[in-house]
Amino acid sequence: MPYSEQTVQSVRPWSDKTFSFTVTRPEDFAFDPGEFVTIGLKREGKMVARAYSIVSTADRDHLEFLSIHVPDGPLTGELAHIRPGDSVWVNSKTTGTLTLNHVLPGRTLYLLATGTGLAPFMSLIRDPQLYARYESVVLVHSVRTVAELAYRDEIEALASQNSQLHYVPTVTREPFATPERGSDLFRSGALSARLGLPVPDPEQDRVMVCGNPAMTRELTRYLKESGWTPTSHRGIGNFTTEVAFVVHHE
Secondary structure (H helix, E strand, C coil): CCEEEEEEEEEEECCCCEEEEEEECCCCCCCCCCCEEEEEEEECCEEEEEEEEECCCCCCCEEEEEEECCCCCCCHHHHCCCCCCCEEEEEEEEECCCCHHHCCCEEEEEEEEEHHHHHHHHHHHCCCHHHHHEEEEEEEEEECCHHHCCCHHHHHHHHHHCCCEEEEEEECCCCCCCCCCHHHHHHHCHHHHHHCCCCCCCCCCEEEEECCHHHHHHHHHHHHHCCCCECECCECCCEEECHHHHHHHC
16 A cells, blocks of 8 residues: 555644644655655545655654645645644655756756745755755745745754855745845846856756746746756756646645
């Protein structure tokens, strides 16, 4: 059976729309940082399941997830009410295109996220292997409200301890030091200029994108038109996106 019953260990609300939670890790459960897995709840004998990127790293004995709360969502509407001790079902198979195997090593790696699209990048920036492959790592997290800047304290602490990691939070609907959308900052060159980094170059730099489907399409189009090559069945390129992210919102 691909699903195993796991126990909720903790729940942390970030905003009225977002929360994270941890569950016990299935035996022999293996994954690469940046991958996602299908998780679900059983209601009246029926499984309601969706794909969720794994926030935790492979060396932890639990699995951590970040979720949006859609009140009438068939899964997130129920997940928002879970408490420690409750059951969540976890699939044994992981997959995803936001892993270190899906993009070439290089100079600067740009991680561009909106909302809960931050989840796979948390797993990546928590993993020491990331910093052996890139000189600099830039994490941009764009949200509507300050409360939605999940993991902000942890990311700021990581960045203060590691000069390779640069964190740029942006908030578009409330007063904030950086009100621009992350995708606009990247495309205009303002992002690299602000950090004192070279202009993004497809020959040397790499990009990963996860979040709002419209933002993902927009950046994919821009990158392709600017000479960047997406990773595909034809080979590993210099940018990759997670198309499965759309299910996080259902």
